[in-house]
Amino acid sequence: KMAAAAGGLRRAGWRLWRGRAVVRCQLSPPHRALQASAVLRRVSDEQKEPLASSSQQQFYSHPTDHQPEQEPQGPRPSYTGQGGQESEDYESEEQLQHRILTAALEFVPEHGWTAEAIAEGAKTLGLSAAAAGMFHNDGSELILHFVSQCNTKLSELLEQEQKLVQLGEAKKKPTDQFLRDAVQARLRMLIPYIEKWPQALSILLLPHNIPSSLNLLTSMIDDIWHYAGDKSTDFNWYTRRAVLTGIYNTTELVMMQDSSPDFEDTWRFLENRVADAMNMGNTADQVQSTGEAVVQGLMGAAVTVSNAETSRAVR
Amino acid sequence: VPAGGVSLRRCSTRESLEGVNRPVIDRIIRVDHAGEYGANRIYAGQMAVLGRSSVGPVIQQMWNQEKDHLKKFNELMVAYRVRPTVLLPFWNVAGFVLGAGSALLGKKGAMACTVAVEESISDHYNSQIRTLMEEDPEKYKELLQVIKQFRDDEREHHDIGLEHDAEAAPAYSVLKTAIQLGCKAAIFLSERI
Numbered sequence: 253k254m255a256a257a258a259g260g261l262r263r264a265g266w267r268l269w270r271g272r273a274v275v276r277c278q279l280s281p282p283h284r285a286l287q288a289s290a291v292l293r294r295v296s297d298e299q300k301e302p303l304a305s306s307s308q309q310q311f312y313s314h315p316t317d318h319q320p321e322q323e324p325q326g327p328r329p330s331y332t333g334q335g336g337q338e339s340e341d342y343e344s345e346e347q348l349q350h351r352i353l354t355a356a357l358e359f360v361p362e363h364g365w366t367a368e369a370i371a372e373g374a375k376t377l378g379l380s381a382a383a384a385g386m387f388h389n390d391g392s393e394l395i396l397h398f399v400s401q402c403n404t405k406l407s408e409l410l411e412q413e414q415k416l417v418q419l420g421e422a423k424k425k426p427t428d429q430f431l432r433d434a435v436q437a438r439l440r441m442l443i444p445y446i447e448k449w450p451q452a453l454s455i456l457l458l459p460h461n462i463p464s465s466l467n468l469l470t471s472m473i474d475d476i477w478h479y480a481g482d483k484s485t486d487f488n489w490y491t492r493r494a495v496l497t498g499i500y501n502t503t504e505l506v507m508m509q510d511s512s513p514d515f516e517d518t519w520r521f522l523e524n525r526v527a528d529a530m531n532m533g534n535t536a537d538q539v540q541s542t543g544e545a546v547v548q549g550l551m552g553a554a555v556t557v558s559n560a561e562t563s564r565a566v567r
Numbered sequence: 568v569p570a571g572g573v574s575l576r577r578c579s580t581r582e583s584l585e586g587v588n589r590p591v592i593d594r595i596i597r598v599d600h601a602g603e604y605g606a607n608r609i610y611a612g613q614m615a616v617l618g619r620s621s622v623g624p625v626i627q628q629m630w631n632q633e634k635d636h637l638k639k640f641n642e643l644m645v646a647y648r649v650r651p652t653v654l655l656p657f658w659n660v661a662g663f664v665l666g667a668g669s670a671l672l673g674k675k676g677a678m679a680c681t682v683a684v685e686e687s688i689s690d691h692y693n694s695q696i697r698t699l700m701e702e703d704p705e706k707y708k709e710l711l712q713v714i715k716q717f718r719d720d721e722r723e724h725h726d727i728g729l730e731h732d733a734e735a736a737p738a739y740s741v742l743k744t745a746i747q748l749g750c751k752a753a754i755f756l757s758e759r760i
Contacts, residue, residue, distance in 0.1 A: 483645045485640075485644045487653075
C-alpha cells in the first residue's frame with residue numbers, strides 16, 4: 253500500500269516535472285542529447301534492440317527529468333538524488349514502459365498488437381512516437397504486458413472473493429462453479445480485444461515468447477487452483493493444473509469463433525468441460541475402488557478354495 | 568453464518584510471501600517434502616517385511632515420527648505455495664523397494680539402511696540450515712525451527728539404527744555407500760524437477 257502511495261506521488265511528480273521540463277528542453281538541446289544517451293545506455297544495459305543513431309535526437313521530445321540521470325539502479329526507484337524533492341519523481345524505465353504499454357492498449361482494437369498501437373499510446377503520454385522503438389516490432393511485449401495485467405486483475409478478484417468468504421459475507425462456491433466463474437472472468441477480459449486476439453495468440457506461440465507466455469499461463473492456472481482451495485501435495489497437483497490448462501485453452505479457442513450473444517455458447521462449452529473434468533475425477537476414484545474390491549474378492553475366493561482343499565485333504 | 572466456529576483457511580496471499588527468496592525456499596521445501604515422503608515409504612517397506620519381528624516396534628515408532636514430518640511439510644508446501652516434485656510416484660515405489668529390500672537382508676540390513684538414509688538426511692538438513700542462516704535467520708525463523716527439530720529427530724533415528732547393530736549388517740560399508748549415493752541423486756533431482 254505504501255508502494256502504491258509512493259507510486260502515486262511519483263506519477264504526480266512526474267507530470268509536474270514534465271511540465272517544467274518542457275520549458276527547460278527548449279533552453280538546453282545539448283542537455284537533451286545527454287539525457288537521450290543516458291537513457292540509451294540503460295536501454296542497452298537491459299538488452300533491448302539497439303536503436304538507429306538517427307532516432308537518438310528524437311528519442312524523447314521531453315527529457316524524463318531535469319537532471320542527468322543516475323547510473324542504472326535496476327527497476328526499483330532510487331531515493332538518492334540532489335534534493336529530497338526530486339527523488340520522488342524518479343521513474344524507472346520499467347515503470348515507464350508499463351505506462352506506455354498500458355496506454356497503448358486503448359489503440360489495439362484499431363491498430364492490432366503492433367508498434368503503431370504502442371506509438372499511439374506513447375503519444376497520449378506526451379512522448380514521441382519513436383518511443384515505440386523501445387519495444388520489439390512484433391508487439392510481443394504489448395501482448396505479454398496485457399496478459400500479465402489480466403492475470404493480476406484476476407488474482408485481485410479472487411483475493412477479494414476469498415476475503416468475503418472468510419468474513420462470512422459470501423458462501424463458499426463448490427469447486428466446479430468456482431473454476432467456471434474464474435475462467436469466465438478471465439476470458440471476459442479479452443472481450444474488448446477479441447477481434448485482434450487470434451493475432452495475439454499466434455504471436456505468443458513464437459519460440460522467443462514461449463517461455464514468458466507459458467510462465468504467465470502456468471502461474472494464472474496455479475492462482476486459480478490456489479484460490480479454489482487446492483491443497484494437494486502429491487501428483488494430483490500436476491493433474492489438476494494440466495486439466496484446468498486444457499479447459500482454459502480450449503475455451504479460449506472456442507471463444508475466438510463464437511458469435512452468439514454475450515458468448516453464451518462459450519460459457520456453455522466451459523460448463524460442459526468443467527463437468528467432464530469433475531466426472532473424470534469421480535471416475536478415477538470409482539475405478540480405483542472397484543479395482544480394490546475385485547482384488548479383495550479374488551483374495552477371498554482364493555482363501556476359500558484353499559481352505560476347501562485343505563479340509564477335503566484332511567477328510 | 569458467523570465465521571467464528573468455522574476454521575478459516577489460512578489466507579496465504581502473495582503479500583505474506585513478499586520478501587521471501589522464492590527460488591531458495593521453493594527448492595528447500597520441495598526437496599524436504601520429497602525426502603520425508605521417501606523416508607515414509609522406506610519405513611513402510613521395512614515394516615512390510617519386518618513388521619512382526621522384534622524390531623517391528625522400533626521401526627514403527629520411527630515411521631510414526633516420519634509421518635509427522637511429512638504432515639508438517641505438506642502444510643508448509645501449501646502455505647508457501649511450492650510445487651511438489653514430479654518424481655513423487657517414482658519415490659513412492661523406489662522408497663518402498665529400498666525399505667523392503669534392505670529388510671530382506673535381515674534386521675541388521677534394515678538398520679544399516681536406516682543409518683545410511685538418516686545420515687544423508689541430517690547432513691542435508693544441516694546444509695539447508697546453513698543456507699537459511701546466511702540468508703536471513705529472522706525472516707525464516709519458523710522454517711529454521713522446523714528443520715532444526717527434524718534434523719535432531721533424524722539424528723536420533725540414525726543413533727537408534729547404530730544401537731541395533733547396523734554395522735554388523737552384511738556388506739555394511741558397500742550398502743551404506745550405495746544408499747547414500749542414491750540419496751544424493753534423489754536430492755539433486757527433487758530440488759530441480
